[in-house]
Amino acid sequence: MGVAGQDEDQRPFVDGLFAVSAVLEDGSDIAGARQTAREFLTSVQAVHGLPVSTRAMGMVQLVVSELVTNARKYALGPCLLRLEVEGGAVQVSVWDSSTTLPSVRAADPERVGQHGLEIVMAVCQSFAVQREPVGKRIIATVVLADDPGGDAAGRRAL
Structure with missing residues (x-):
């Protein structure tokens, strides 16, 4: 293994899972x-060689x-953010x-505020809510690179 994230042939090493967590x-x-x-996505791109579009x-x-x-x-209390890259x-x-x-x-175009989940669901490839033994977990997935055909990441033109 050479530089972190590359093998001896200098090819990006992308077989693993890359993740970071933070308590807020x-x-x-x-x-x-x-x-x-x-910072995480910058590292994923620079260190591990995975493409990350500006849009993503x-x-x-x-x-x-x-x-x-x-x-x-x-x-109430803290929340936990986790970012994972795979596939x-x-x-x-x-x-x-x-x-x-x-x-x-x-x-409702007249409503001010409370559009957060609408926005998240519009820009993500997938969205899920899971009950946990304590609380809940919201999971949203965003594709890292735009499609070669020009479609925005995770979305197809109609």
């Missing part, structure tokens, strides 16, 4: 969560911001202690 304890951690996502970099930070904001707003996508997972499951409200 107050509202000021939202900017820190976005920074964690940015922005979308992951947006998803992290929305999910962590909701966790901080609606749950050309990053999975954003946010755990919090609240047992109340989120609900996406009906579209």
Whole structure:
């Protein structure tokens, strides 16, 4: 093994799972969560050689911001952010202690605020909510590279 993330032939080593976790304890951690996502994806690209499109970099930070904001707003105590890369996508997972499951409200252009989950679901390849022994976990997946045909990552033109 040569440089971290490459084999002797200098090919990117992408067979493994890359992940980072962070415990967030107050509202000021939202900017820190976005920074964690940015640094993680920069490392995934620079060290491990995986492509990360500009769009994906922005979308992951947006998803992290929305999910962590909701966790901080609606749950008591800390929340846990986990980012994992596998199979050309990053999975954003946010755990919090609240047992109340989120609900996406009906579209309403007159409503101010409370559009976070709508946004997350619009930009992600997949979205799931899991009950945990304590609280819940929200999981959203964003594809790291845009399609060669020009379609935005994870979406197909209609």
